[in-house]
Amino acid sequence: MADQSKSPKVDSTLSKGLAILERLAASRSGKGVTELSRELDLTKSNTFRLLQTLTTLGYVRRLDNRSYAATLKTWQIGRNLVEHLDLREMAGPELTYLSKQTGEAIYLAVPEDLAIVYIDKIDSRKPIRSWNTVGGSAPIHCVGTGKAILAANYSRMRDKLVGNLTRHTDRTLTNIEALDADIAATQSRGYALDRGEYREHILSFGAAVTLPDGVAVAALGISLPEINLAEGDAGRIGALVREAAARVSEKLLRG
Missing domain, CATH: 3.30.450.40 (GAF domain)
Known part of the structure; x- marks a missing residue:
């Protein structure tokens, strides 16, 4: 019988992507790849790939200074949750x-x-x-x-x-x-x-x-x-x- 006391397995890629999104949502001016990778203890290449995915999905946008910021898509999801x-x-x-x-x-x-x-x-x-x-x-x-x-x-x-x-x-x-x-x-x-x-x-x-x-x-x-x-x-x-x-x-x- 499986051990029911074990915590469910967490997808590492998803958790890293969400961690990046949370940091960007809390930032007033955006963050760069180097800053995010240092704060979250990720490699720069991994951070960059995750940012590209989040950008493609519309949750993140790239700024003119090469940093990244969260878009209003995250806010819209939160607003929908509150309404529901x-x-x-x-x-x-x-x-x-x-x-x-x-x-x-x-x-x-x-x-x-x-x-x-x-x-x-x-x-x-x-x-x-x-x-x-x-x-x-x-x-x-x-x-x-x-x-x-x-x-x-x-x-x-x-x-x-x-x-x-x-x-x-x-x-x-x-x-x-x-x-x-x-x-x-x-x-x-x-x-x-x-x-x-x-x-x-x-x-x-x-x-x-x-x-x-x-x-x-x-x-x-x-x-x-x-x-x-x-x-x-x-x-x-x-x-x-x-x-x-x-x-x-x-x-x-x-x-």
Whole structure:
């Protein structure tokens, strides 16, 4: 009888090709054959052959400086996966719960490059309210849902943010070291806080929805005018969105 405890055999060529693709996808400016071969402990000839295959298949393109970069084909596959997860249906009950608990605007957002896109929402019931449209977008570094996604995916996304922290209000974090500290605080408490960094006097809280490997594919968010936030509300609202996002992540774990 075969030993069922043995790990399944891994195709070495496929694993090396995927390793190259992962490195290129995480790189902001592309990588050359020599750099990739050194980082992955591959021969230059093997690295070059794998890059040619990935280029032919449309996952990689060669740049003018002879380095290579990942194409949007990898991103498109990831986007299709997120869509097939039916996030709206999975997150719907939690959006309703957050709306009932706070009365504020509730959002479901997904990442798109250095931005987030709102794919579902429940409008605020308050006289003074914040408002965004489904299909609308915002910079990932200065809204609650975006910063929650960043906190989960920061090791892969940080380099792309350098030089791209655009200012929108006086409170926007435009220095990467300041963002580092903010992301560390987000990771510690389990939810992100936008203190009017995208729109003046509009606060937002966000928590990431993650796959079993910890990668964030979406975030739940609560947005409200600063005037609506009573003393002691920040911790309560943050905990609500953190726990709701955790329940959606649990649904993803169960499939």
